[in-house]
Amino acid sequence: MGVFLSSIAWGDLDNNGYLDLVISGARSLTAPFNPYSALYLNDGGIFTLHQLLTGVCFSALRLCDLDNDGDLDILITGRNASGTSVSRLYANTGTEANWPPSAPANLAVTENGEYLLFTWDESIDAEQSSVSLSYSIRIGSSACACDITSSSSLPNGVSSLPNLSMLHSITTNLIRKDAFSLGTTYYWSVQAIDNSFSRSSFAPESTFEGTSVDDLIGEIEQYEGIGGPEDAMVKLTIYNGRGQKVKDLANGILWRGHHQLVWDGRDNKNREVGSGVFLLKLETAGQSYTRKMILMK
Ligand SMILES: [Ca+2]
Ligand SMILES: [Ca+2]
Ligand SMILES: [Ca+2]
Numbered sequence: 001m002g003v004f005l006s007s008i009a010w011g012d013l014d015n016n017g018y019l020d021l022v023i024s025g026a027r028s029l030t031a032p033f034n035p036y037s038a039l040y041l042n043d044g045g046i047f048t049l050h051q052l053l054t055g056v057c058f059s060a061l062r063l064c065d066l067d068n069d070g071d072l073d074i075l076i077t078g079r080n081a082s083g084t085s086v087s088r089l090y091a092n093t094g095t096e097a098n099w100p101p102s103a104p105a106n107l108a109v110t111e112n113g114e115y116l117l118f119t120w121d122e123s124i125d126a127e128q129s130s131v132s133l134s135y136s137i138r139i140g141s142s143a144c145a146c147d148i149t150s151s152s153s154l155p156n157g158v159s160s161l162p163n164l165s166m167l168h169s170i171t172t173n174l175i176r177k178d179a180f181s182l183g184t185t186y187y188w189s190v191q192a193i194d195n196s197f198s199r200s201s202f203a204p205e206s207t208f209e210g211t212s213v214d215d216l217i218g219e220i221e222q223y224e225g226i227g228g229p230e231d232a233m234v235k236l237t238i239y240n241g242r243g244q245k246v247k248d249l250a251n252g253i254l255w256r257g258h259h260q261l262v263w264d265g266r267d268n269k270n271r272e273v274g275s276g277v278f279l280l281k282l283e284t285a286g287q288s289y290t291r292k293m294i295l296m297k
Helices: 219-226
Strands: 004-011 020-026 035-043 046-053 057-064 073-079 085-090 105-112 115-121 134-140 172-176 185-193 206-209 232-240 245-254 276-284 287-295
Touching: 020 046, 020 057, 020 073, 035 057, 035 073, 105 185, 105 206, 115 185, 134 172
Parallel strands: 004 057
Antiparallel strands: 004 020, 020 035, 035 046, 057 073, 073 085, 105 115, 115 172, 134 185, 185 206, 232 245, 232 276, 276 287
């Protein structure tokens, strides 16, 4: 059925694992536009008309489990054949149960060029194949936070956004490394979402260390040029190339003036470290400066 001035929505309304389709819109070019709205059910890729809905054009459609009974309901708005603005809510009376997917497992983060690659194992769902599940990832700078990447869910996994937009249909996600600062621990998790928008619980939270220094290189020269602040709390820390802390060179109040600190090439457990690229991070007076170093033996 061809329509324009239209809207569509996808979702598994009969909980059989396949995405069903709701459409609405005009079927003629001139007023009253012959508005049409309908629900088509999907049975393994074959769509059949299941129910006509209030015909509207200039329309908007949303699917959401409004009565929280485990199936998607329909909200439809638009202009009917009389030119009147209407809104209709259709409560789903189906009786097929739907079970949420299992939580993803084996979360891992690996470097991939300029990106970090987030991976996890596929979830399992009772109604649909694993490959048709969607995933929502959250990343935060503290436990259970989502200040880096929002999941569109609350920390307990409950949806705050009833659609499948902004989700990942594969079990990987690439994010640029420079989103994650050196010396910062990041917390992340992921949940699976089925075609009825039912969400698994979040996987047990995992962590990784940021490594980005590009936006800070060069600022340490500025710091040296102005001579530093008054007596201040100073942290001077050495990290390896993977962003793991190696040595605390200073962590306390230093008086105004020049200071010289020497690193003996040993970590905090007094073990000699190997040659390679290291990162020196200075934190003081609310500022942070980083530069790269090469240790050669
Ligand atoms: Ca379906
Ligand atoms: Ca419902
Ligand atoms: Ca399911």
